[in-house]
Amino acid sequence: MNEQTARPDLAALKPAKSPRPATNWWHELRGLVVMLLGVLAFHSLVAKPFYIPSISMMPGLLVGDRLVVSKYPYGWNWSSLSFHLLPRSTARILGGVPAYGDIVIVVPGNRKADLIKRVVARPGDRIAVIDGRIRLNGRFIPREIEPPVQIAADDKLTCEGQQPGHCYDGFEQYRTRLPSGREVYELPTYRETLPNGASYQVIDYIDQSLDNYPEVTIPEGHVFLMGDDRDRSADSRAPFTTNWKGQPDGGLGGPVPLSDIGGRAEFITFSLDGSQTWNPLTWWGAMRDGRAFTSLRPRVDPTKAY
Numbered sequence: 001m002n003e004q005t006a007r008p009d010l011a012a013l014k015p016a017k018s019p020r021p022a023t024n025w026w027h028e029l030r031g032l033v034v035m036l037l038g039v040l041a042f043h044s045l046v047a048k049p050f051y052i053p054s055i056s057m058m059p060g061l062l063v064g065d066r067l068v069v070s071k072y073p074y075g076w077n078w079s080s081l082s083f084h085l086l087p088r089s090t091a092r093i094l095g096g097v098p099a100y101g102d103i104v105i106v107v108p109g110n111r112k113a114d115l116i117k118r119v120v121a122r123p124g125d126r127i128a129v130i131d132g133r134i135r136l137n138g139r140f141i142p143r144e145i146e147p148p149v150q151i152a153a154d155d156k157l158t159c160e161g162q163q164p165g166h167c168y169d170g171f172e173q174y175r176t177r178l179p180s181g182r183e184v185y186e187l188p189t190y191r192e193t194l195p196n197g198a199s200y201q202v203i204d205y206i207d208q209s210l211d212n213y214p215e216v217t218i219p220e221g222h223v224f225l226m227g228d229d230r231d232r233s234a235d236s237r238a239p240f241t242t243n244w245k246g247q248p249d250g251g252l253g254g255p256v257p258l259s260d261i262g263g264r265a266e267f268i269t270f271s272l273d274g275s276q277t278w279n280p281l282t283w284w285g286a287m288r289d290g291r292a293f294t295s296l297r298p299r300v301d302p303t304k305a306y
Contacts, residue, residue, distance in 0.1 A: 056227035079262035101198030101298035103265040110248040121224035128215035148186035197305035198298035222255035
């Protein structure tokens, strides 16, 4: 027998290729929708990221800080849902009251932009601000002078939204050059202590209209919020206003309903100094040292409670 004819046809022995199944686009779309709904649920019910765009919470929070906000400590309300898709409402689920000193996310009553402030008075409290000092229930809260904080003298730090023409020059009188050659702002710093023993640093460096606020009693279901930068914070001391474009602006307009509070600030994830661009490769060089995973909960000393 011819050896060539006896050899099996290897090509004939190969299994035929099965046709590739068609992509089930409905299945793919359904999987994507489920994933997005899961992200939305986590973002709305558990935690969400937050970016600091202004100097109102200095010295603890700087422009460019990225942090995590937990959504469940005070229950859930209309502002809990991501992107504020629900209409404003006073309804709350498992509602709680923030503790003195908590840093919270609030949606002002005249707009749907998140602000971040500190709780300094709770339901039933009487609060006034006199010459920059908080008087709570008829007595001034303890306020101790501390060594001035040192904050990098960076123009991007004092520019709201890092836009030309929006820079704040009130820090210039506190600009100092350290022996290392580094320039910083050394700002007048104080430590306030609230009735539960929670304490935190504030800066107060100019005399201005918000240094005085007549005494009010906080209604049930409300809290009074202030920024730690007492001279550059649109908080409960400041009324609702409109900006030059006629858009809602200004402060919180007095005590804030708990139904407008969307969560509690927990910790900083990382912080960028503003020198970065859209290119992620530039982010590493713009990272501020020592800020990642810094807790935002106030220091609490039960022995100082009153």
